[in-house]
Amino acid sequence: MESFIHIPHESDFPLENLPYGVFSTKNDPKKRICVAIGLYVFDLSSVSHLYPQEVQNALRATSLNTLMGLNYDQWDVVRKRTQHLLSRGSELEQNIDLREKSLILQTECEMHLPAQIGDYTDFYSSIHHATNVGLMFRGKDNALMPNWKYLPVGYHGRASSIVVSGTPIKRPKGQTLPVDGQPPVFGPCRLFDFELEMAFFIGGAETKLGETIKAEDAWKNIFGFTLMNDWSARDIQKWEYVPLGPFTAKNMGTTISPWVIPVAALEPFLIDNFPQEPEVFPYLKHNKKFNFDINLQVAIRPDGKDATTVCKSNTKYLYWTPLQQVAHHTVTGCNIRPGDLMASGTISGETDDSFGSMLELSWKGTKEVRLGNGAVRKFLQDGDEVVITGFCKKNGLRIGFGSCTGKVLPADL
Incomplete structure (x- = not known):
């Protein structure tokens, strides 16, 4: 797989990884779900409309609990769709406005606990x-x-x-x-x-x-x-x-x-x-x-x-x-x-x-x-x-x- 985003050599976060997290920024203090890609976070809430209806609410949540509460097949749907959106030739690469809105440098983000931990x-x-x-x-x-x-x-x-x-x-x-x-x-x-x-x-x-x-x-x-x-x-x-x-x-x-x-x-x-x-x-x-x-x-x-x-x-x-x-x-x-x-x-x-x-x-x-x-x-x-x-x-x-x-x-x- 190849992303349209530059991935530095030996990066922790290539397209094959896409770890989940929860972030906010100074300009928008609301907590949002993201994945890490290269030097960026990819704001899943801003592109949730590009995913199947059954997972959209989970991507708009302020913690990963709702996404965690889905089943394995739904996790697989989210992951494959995210990999597609971040790959060369995707609709995200062609949409400059959405790309600029959804991709934020990690240095500009505050990271939070990824989930509300009950036990x-x-x-x-x-x-x-x-x-x-x-x-x-x-x-x-x-x-x-x-x-x-x-x-x-x-x-x-x-x-x-x-x-x-x-x-x-x-x-x-x-x-x-x-x-x-x-x-x-x-x-x-x-x-x-x-x-x-x-x-x-x-x-x-x-x-x-x-x-x-x-x-x-x-x-x-x-x-x-x-x-x-x-x-x-x-x-x-x-x-x-x-x-x-x-x-x-x-x-x-x-x-x-x-x-x-x-x-x-x-x-x-x-x-x-x-x-x-x-x-x-x-x-x-x-x-x-x-x-x-x-x-x-x-x-x-x-x-x-x-x-x-x-x-x-x-x-x-x-x-x-x-x-x-x-x-x-x-x-x-x-x-x-x-x-x-x-x-x-x-x-x-x-x-x-x-x-x-x-x-x-x-x-x-x-x-x-x-x-x-x-x-x-x-x-x-x-x-x-x-x-x-x-x-x-x-x-x-x-x-x-x-x-x-x-x-x-x-x-x-």
Whole structure:
């Protein structure tokens, strides 16, 4: 395919990608749905009349929820029609007025959360990350908990504190236990961390309470993927997580990219699912490939200094697939809705430089992570900006995810 719009070399957003987002401009503060193409956003609301009647209302909405609530065939109609309009020889290329109205430079846009997120669930799907954490805190004989290879472990997170890329995150305060055997203390988190994650939005019709979704059918309920940073207060987490798991250590903020990459754009990068042993229960089985070769990278930019890459990982290291996550989430009859967000958990690889958190990179604070200009870190400091990026590349085709960024602000006095 070839677009009439210039696509810079190595752009995240060629015609084969077309990730969805929600934007506004200074001249028009109304939120509108768009796709990214090269250096531009393509305002779908301004060209909604060029689409089939059945999808027009979804393209005129102020969030992606209505579009997410359509079915797979309708998503395919929107995607193919958008690709046609942005291709050489289309009616859009010939209509100068409409072209100027619908194509806006990304630098002139403010990006917003792509959907109204009703519920958010974070899983724990990277076997290398889970093993690393187990080694640190329980030792090699009990690195993985007995349930880990039988079900996708997860917890329900806080949807209200999910923010779009670029939103600063304030260092949280809370209770910690600096010295075992001594009383806890209250104050700013000292062990603030990032978590490199991939998340996906639920789509399709809302299910009813009591309904279940089999893993083999769950692909119909996955609208698209986005980058995520699940900020974590490790010292607060250590004190509070027993016996019910993450709470305030995770609810100070979760950052996602503004761009939602449709599953169709990622299909050229499908790879074999991670081998699973022992055999999973029937409701978790699926023959469909649903693992992707997505290169991920984390950089830290200290205040006023250059960024340093501290991690390079890949979604291929995820043990549990998104299809299995949906199946397990609903096996009890839990209902899901368009716009719900589900995340992978920290994605770590096999090597030291592929660990997806400072907890692992510094190995619980026993090692220093070197940045540029002689700076070192064990955990994040005030003023640090964390930049997560991701892309797929194969046979000359590159699909990017944009970036997911957030800067650490000091705790309130």
